[in-house]
Amino acid sequence: MQTREKLLELLEAHRGAYLSGETIARILSLSRSAIWKAVKALQNEGYAIAAVNNKGYCLLEQNDIISAQGIQKYLRPQLAGLDITVLPTVSSTNTFLRERAGSGAPEGCIVLANEQTKGRGRMGRNFFSPPETGIYMSLLLRPGNCMAEQALQITTMAAAAMCEAIDSVSDTEEQAQIKWVNDIYLHEKKVCGILTEGSFSLENGMLEYAVLGLGINIYPPKQHFPAELKPLAGTLFQLQKNDVKNRLAAEFLNRFYDYYARFACSDYIEEYRRRCFVIGKQVLLQSARQTKSAVVLDIDDRCRLLVRYEDGTEEACSSGEIRIKGEKVYSDCLYR
Secondary structure (H helix, E strand, O other), X not given: OOHHHHXXXXXXXXXXXXXXXXXXXXXXXXXXXXXXXXXXXXXXXXXXXXXXXOOEEEEOOXXXXXXXXXXXXXXXXXXXXXXXXEEOOEOXXXXXXXXXXXXXXXXXXXXXXXXXXXXXXXXXOEOOXXXXXXXXEEEEEOOOOOEHHHOHHHHHHHHHXXXXXXXXXXXXXXXXXXXXXXXXXXXXXXXXXEEEEEEEOOOOOEEEEEEEEEEEEXXXXXXXOOOOOOOOEOXXXXXXXXXXXXXXXXXXXXXXXXXXXXXXXXXXXXXXXXXXXXXXXXXXXXXXXXXXXXXXXXXXXXXXXEEEXXXXXXXXXXOOEEEEOOOOOOOOOOOO
């Protein structure tokens, strides 16, 4: 671990409190000069660190910069072994992690970025990922004995976990909701999208690995949302909050891995169903072949969409895209 990382970990653990240069030097076995240089490096990255004679250094409460050290302090002890990497910018966290997965990286690798230059949604769509105002995160998963039809569970348990995480840090009484299959809404605006990509064995059809990607709009973009996104896109907050990015990322990881540890169980499905606001709605369901009008009847125990078409026939859909009547933007889905 580099000097900068050691110092940030220590300051995060004592956020809001002053630590003298002497104390830091003793704990980290560093020279006072090395500490000063590391403080300057962190300040240049945007961290608000106060330096006061006879008091020392203090990471101020009003910081909201995502970091591995900041996330780890909120994680449950059983998640201490997660390999968390935070990058200032990346083309796509999913692309970055898929490359690592293809090289044999183990489960538990997580990459986050402050910005994506080529963020991706479903079917090659761009995912708007401006700097400093969102969380862009991907997880590498290697569930054992997982068939293709079970892979949808990764996305749906992630959606349930993210809703719970948003509720835990939000300053509103309104709960986050799910638009089947993978969009998270708050105040009737989309605040999070989820994209899971996988590699399957040609020999037995089993999932070799999955990369679970999430993009969350924390604050309004400095240059505003593109015109085509304004009717749909929302943010969790309008003004900066203290350390909310690290708290939200950790809350999601805590809740997701709790569900994931019981992958064979379906205890998250009731939470998913409760938050799915399309049940009972008239929708347009777009598949690879056609677009049909339907009423959403329910979500089944495999998180498939149960619909009734205008001709009275019913179907359980595990793929496709839905548009609620009157909406202009399709939601992203996971698998076709």
